Amino acid sequence: MKILNAKQLKEADNYTIQNQGITSIELMERAASELFNWLHSRLQGANVKLHIFCGVGNNGGDGLALARMLVKEKYNVAVYIVNFSEQRSADFLVNYERLKEMNYWPEVIKESNDFPELAKEDIIVDAIFGQGLNRPPENWVANLIQYINQSKAFVVSVDIPSGLYMEAVPEDTSAVIQANHTLSFQLPKLPFFLPDTGIYSNNFEVLDIGLDMEYITQSDSSTYVIGKQEALEMYKPREKFSHKNTYGHVLVVGGSYGKIGAAMLSSEAALNSGAGLVTAYLPKCGYQIMQTALPEIMVLTSKHDEYISEIEFEVKPTVVAVGMGMDTKPVTKNAFRQFLEVNTLPLVIDADGLNILAQEQDLLEKLPSKTILTPHPGELKRLIGAWKDDFDKLAKVKAFSKAYDLIVVIKGAHSITVYHDALYINTTGNPGMATAGSGDTLTGIIAGLVAQQYTEVEAAVFGVYLHGKAGDLSVEKNSYQALTATEIIDFLGDAYLDLFSQA
Template identity: 60%
Template sequence: MKLYSAKQIYKADQISIKKEEIGSNELMERAALQLFNWMHLRMQGAPVKIHLFCGIGNNGGDGIALARHLVDHGYNVEVYVVNYSEKRSKDFLINLDRLKDRKVWPHFMNSDDELPQIGGEDIIVDGIFGIGLNRTPDEWVVKIIQHLNNSKAFILSIDIPSGLFTDQGPDNFQAIIKSNYVLSFQTPKLVFFLPETGTFIEQWEVLDIGLDPEYLRVTETDYELIGKNEVLTMYKPREKYGHKGTYGHSLIIGGSYGKIGSVCLSSRAALHAGSGLVTSFVPKIGYSILQTSLPEVMVLTDTDENELTDIKFNLEPSVIGVGVGIGTSEVTIKALSSFLKSNKLPLVIDADALNILSKNKALLKDLSEDSILTPHPKELERLIGNWKDDFEKLAKVKEFSKKYKCIVVIKGAHTIIVHGEKGYVNTTGNPGMATAGSGDVLTGIITGLRAQGYPALDAAIFGVYLHGRSGDIAVESTGFQSLTASHLIANLAGAFIDLFKMPEPPEVEKENQQN
């Protein structure tokens, strides 16, 4: 699913209006009807009080039009217009007149007005600001936003939480509505998935308001949302006459005294991801551990007992995953440096290998093309430097990706895979995956997919999706707190099988929930 910018959505509006030969107010009416239908289906005329807070632009116009439909169906409605400017959009005024025709008179709120009382059992519909907001609201409007956030009422936002910018980071985190639910027109927004701003949205849903499908189809976006439909096209089925050599050879290089477990996790994950062969290259201390715990994995060792000092091997793997548990001692840095200078094979780079690169940035030019880097937030900061907000972070990662011709997997609640100018936002995963070894498993999965011939970008996107989906399946039986990295590997088979599961019909799903 494409994630459109505010500018692209505005253009889609204009093209739709022109092609369909309709007025902009008719498009607004279409949006308001979708909002009303969504609410009415769930509320069925429930006697709850609905407070609609509307701005004076088109987002407020959507709210005013929604209020009219709610009034027509007998809902208990109070309408407030946050009068933050003398300028009013044309469509806002049209819908304001239509509301007044029904003898409904909104409360126009100004800077010196008292804040209305809102009960904890009430519903707030937030339509103060839309996707066009590009500056922090005035202080008196911020106080209204804070009043709504503190009300304990359920908050439903129209298109985007008011105060949240669409294509830039916030200036004032106190000036943003904390939405329980966002009904986003046509597409979700990138800010719904970023660490700084995603906290303002508990749940979201897309409402199709019929924007021009041709424009939406041909328009390229900087970011895409990745779900099952997107990764299904990447999946490579097994061949009937294939053998272990058909599906590649993964080499996992890592480990040091006390950190051999990370290599075990990565190696096992590569096997479960489908790699035909897996070899682990570890210090001597890891030999017995791997031979005992993973009989399917071959083992090569360094000459040193406790750490990697000389990375040399007599085989030619399909791909190399390097970095898990290796530490950052001087001898290991020297060994990794020498290895990178001579290596021409595809790489997946994680953990301490990333930290070594960040301290020795000259080594970045030695990476083979389309290397996949998988940093967590602190590792990323060491690689690219500080950032003021998530948008600057993404811009820096794009520059880094282009400069070093690599793919960067920004690990987080919604992991984002960056390749050049393009970003791919993952939708799977859960808080239970914030556990030791989870990243080692991801390294192994991506390495295993790359070994099977998946292009680097597909391996990164598909690997991140499977990793998160495995976590989602696992957490159903473990809960968040008890989920471990080993559970992720154990449920990877379920993640593959789930790719081809058809969704249950609504009546079956409802019956299962009742049982």
């Protein structure tokens, strides 16, 4: 699913109106009908007070049309015009008149002493500002937003929480609606997925208002949301007449004294993701541990007992995953450097591999094209430097990706895979996955997919999806608190099977 910016969404509205032979007010009626159906299906005529706050633009017009439908169904509705401007959109005015024709007159709010009484048992519909907002609301409107947030009532925002921008982080964080639920028209919005802005809506849902799919399909967007359908389209089925070598060979390079578990998790995850063969390259202290714990994994060792002192092997892997638990001792740094000098294999780099790259950034020039990096926020900051906010972070990662031709997986609640200007936003995963070893499993999964001839971008995007889905399926039977990296691996098979489920 694509994500469009504010300009493109406005163009999509206009294209739909022209191509489908409808008026803008008819398109607004579609949007309001979807809002009404969502609310009505849940309230079923319940005697609850509904407060609808409408701005004077098209977002407010949506709110007024919704109010008319709710009043017609005898709901207990109070409607307020948030009069922040004397300029009103044409469609707002049409719906304002339609509401008055029902002998229903909205209250007009012009300043702080006009604020209505709100109870925590009420429902608030926020239709003050839409996606076109690009400046802070004036003081009394900011005060109204704070007043709504403090009411503790359940808040439903129309399209986007008021006060939130489409392509920037608000400077005044108190002047943004804290929505319990956002009903987004046709497509989700980028701010829903970023830590700095996603906090303003606990949940969101996309309502199909019939925007023209031809425009959306042809629109020049490089930002995508990855759900089950998108993941299924990437899936490669197995052939009947195949063998283990058909599905590639992953070499996992990592581990140090006390941290052999990191390499174990990556190795097991690579195997469970479908790789035909997996070899672990460890310091000598890890040999017996790995051979005992994971009999399916082949093991090679470095000369040093506690650290990797060289990376030399005679096997012929398809891909190398490197860095997990490896440490950054001088001898290990030197081994990593010497390996990169001669390596031509695809790479997936995590953990201490990333830390070494951050410390010795000339090594970035030695990475093969489309090397996959999987940093958590701290590792990312060491690689690219600090950022002002999430939009600045994305800009810096795009520039970094283009400069070195790398794929970067920004790990987080909605992990984002970045390749040049393209963003792939993941929709699986949960807070339970903030646990030791979770990143090691992701590295192994991605490497296992590269071994199976997925392109590097596909492997990163699909791997992030499977990793998150395995975590989601695990917590359904356990809990956030008890989720472990080993359980993520255990549920990888279920994540694959889920691709074909109808639920």
